[in-house]
Amino acid sequence: MILLQIKRIYHPTATNGSLFLMGQELCKTIELPWKQNRKQISCIPEGVYPIRFRISNKFSRHIELLQVPNRSLILIHPANNAIKELRGCIAPVMELTAPGRGLRSKTALRLLLNTMDSLNIPAPQVMQLEIMQLTNI
Numbered sequence: 001m002i003l004l005q006i007k008r009i010y011h012p013t014a015t016n017g018s019l020f021l022m023g024q025e026l027c028k029t030i031e032l033p034w035k036q037n038r039k040q041i042s043c044i045p046e047g048v049y050p051i052r053f054r055i056s057n058k059f060s061r062h063i064e065l066l067q068v069p070n071r072s073l074i075l076i077h078p079a080n081n082a083i084k085e086l087r088g089c090i091a092p093v094m095e096l097t098a099p100g101r102g103l104r105s106k107t108a109l110r111l112l113l114n115t116m117d118s119l120n121i122p123a124p125q126v127m128q129l130e131i132m133q134l135t136n137i
Contacts, residue, residue: 014100078105
């Protein structure tokens with residue numbers, strides 16, 4: 001089940017996007033620029049990825065993307081500056097301020113997690129995230 005979608009706009013220095021939950025825009029996203037999926041310095045490739053909830057000491061509750069080619073521990077976690085705070089992960093933000101920069105990331109992640117929880121998706125159901133380039137209509 002494709003639950004989340006990120007529609008990206010690529011900039012030379014970073015990647016911005018809009019995050020949709022079940023077709024409704026929920027928040028914006030920031031990522032590193034596209035640099036051929038190179039670890040630590042590039043956003044991940046477009047595609048469809050299984051996702052799951054994860055808990056860590058650093059980020060508390062957040063989301064992990066699975067089966068990302070040649071990458072591991074790709075997360076959706078809070079950050080307001082892609083270049084300074086991300087190493088291939090995705091950060092939700094409430095507002096974009098520049099390529100790779102945004103505001104109120106913790107608020108955006110909390111909104112995402114709470115909205116996903118409210119859907120009461122049964123545990124065996126596989127949740128997926130689709131990442132694509134934004135196209136003009």
